[in-house]
Amino acid sequence: MTRRPRSLAVLMILVAGALGVISSTQTWLVVTLASVEGEQLPVAGADAVPVLAPLSLAALALGAALTIVGRVLVYAFGVLTGLLGAVVAVASARVAIDTPVETYASTVTEATGITGPQAVRDLVSSTALTPWPVLTAVVAVVIVLAGVLTLVTAHRWTGSGRRYRQGVADDATESAGPGADPSRPRDAIDSWDDLSRGEDPTS
Structure with a gap:
């Protein structure tokens, strides 16, 4: 019984972290430029949310570490897991709800050479979202829940390190x-x- 919460938390973190890494390589939105008729630029998750890939990899590392660390580090890693999940959730939800110009500015600048938030905004006629921002926000919430589960049940975990x-x-x-x-x-x-x-x- 003491192993079940630990196994569940670790599984949640590892699966969600892997999905976060995959999401960083997928197209999050497609930007249509006003200056060139019909030209569309795909924006990957790593460009829309630069911290997505490193935080997802950090989640994978934390999930793996939770299988061997002692109780004190379990609490510390549980807090870190919840925090990084919250950061990814907020950033992903912001893209899905608001799609700020910084989400696609680097992609537009790389394609056109035009810089500056206002100049980039004026250059874009429309943006179309894919399901990936919403999916990533949900995945990040799973990471947060795994962190909470870790903190709530850590006192029952067997000390693997010991x-x-x-x-x-x-x-x-x-x-x-x-x-x-x-x-x-x-x-x-x-x-x-x-x-x-x-x-x-x-x-």
Whole structure:
């Protein structure tokens, strides 16, 4: 039961982060220029929201890290996950609702050489949105929910980091304990191993 919230949160973050990366490569809107009849410029998600790709990759990294970190970092990563999801959600929703000029300014400037928000706005006759901005906003909300789920249920998560460290210690004990050659001279490392196992190295 303690693993179910963790697995669900990690799965939500990884899937949503992957969709965010994919979205950054897709066309978010198509801009029609007024100066050249019929010329249309596709604007990719990475151009419309420059932080989309890096934040989506960060979400993937956080999702993967949540499978191994201890409880303190789980809380920290949960907060970070919620924050980056909120940033992507707001930015994506802004494109879907308002489509500000900075969303497509770099694409228009690259194609025409014209710079400046007002000049770019005057050059564009219309913009047409694809479903990707709305889909990305929904995906970002999923990331936020995963961050909230992490914070709410973190106290029930099993400490994977602690289990890992314990496993390493057990392996070291096995390799240096019963299997060690009792006839060879003992050194400082052997004494340290004895102390690690709670034994008296002077006995």
